[in-house]
Amino acid sequence: AVASTTAVLKALSVDDQLAVLWYAYTEMGRSITPAATGAARLQLAEGLLNQIKQMSHAEQLEVMRDLVAQRNTQFSRAYGLLSNNTKLAFWYELAELMAKGFVVPVPPGYQISRDGAQVLETLKELDFGQQITVLRKVASDMGVDPLAD
Numbered sequence: 001a002v003a004s005t006t007a008v009l010k011a012l013s014v015d016d017q018l019a020v021l022w023y024a025y026t027e028m029g030r031s032i033t034p035a036a037t038g039a040a041r042l043q044l045a046e047g048l049l050n051q052i053k054q055m056s057h058a059e060q061l062e063v064m065r066d067l068v069a070q071r072n073t074q075f076s077r078a079y080g081l082l083s084n085n086t087k088l089a090f091w092y093e094l095a096e097l098m099a100k101g102f103v104v105p106v107p108p109g110y111q112i113s114r115d116g117a118q119v120l121e122t123l124k125e126l127d128f129g130q131q132i133t134v135l136r137k138v139a140s141d142m143g144v145d146p147l148a149d
């Protein structure tokens with residue numbers, strides 16, 4: 001179930017993937033304890049998060065789309081250097097920043113696609129540990145590994 005959910009999630013369009021991640025965060029929010037995501041871990045991602053905070057909404061969305069689409073940008077390469085857990089913590093923090101109004105929101109009334117809604121349902125049926133495995137895999141595949149050739 002973990003492997004197939006990961007595969008269908010990654011097969012969605014870039015925007016659908018962003019939307020599914022956002023809705024997954026809003027559903028899981030309370031079960032993820034901020035302490036657990038590790039302050040030390042986030043320090044490594046802090047430079048990237050600060051860069052995002054200073055961008056316009058359009059640029060913020062572009063950076064996120066680039067990460068999901070694995071476009072080779074400076075930002076995607078810097079992201080690629082983070083550990084898998086730090087990548088997931090980065091997305092968690094990004095979602096927190098969205099909730100606080102520092103990052104571009106999902107447009108009000110936004111309708112997720114059928115495919116996106118289906119993946120979200122599948123994800124919700126997994127237990128918490130499995131959800132984290134899927135999310136960590138998806139986050140770890142994003143961006144670009146600057147050390148690969």
Ligand code: 45D
Pocket residue numbers: 014015016018019021022024025028032033036037038041061064085086088089091092094095098104105106107110132135
């Ligand atoms: O205009 O380290 C659209 C623990 C449409 C502990 C859009 C853990 C068009 C150890 C594309 C929708 C296991 C707890 C706009 C970690 C349009 C540890 C915008 C786990 C504007 C890390 C879309 C942590 C946007 C976990 C802006 C489980 C979408 C973390 C943005 C989970 C989506 C984190 C974002 C999750 C989603 C984060 C930022 C699920 C982030 C999701």
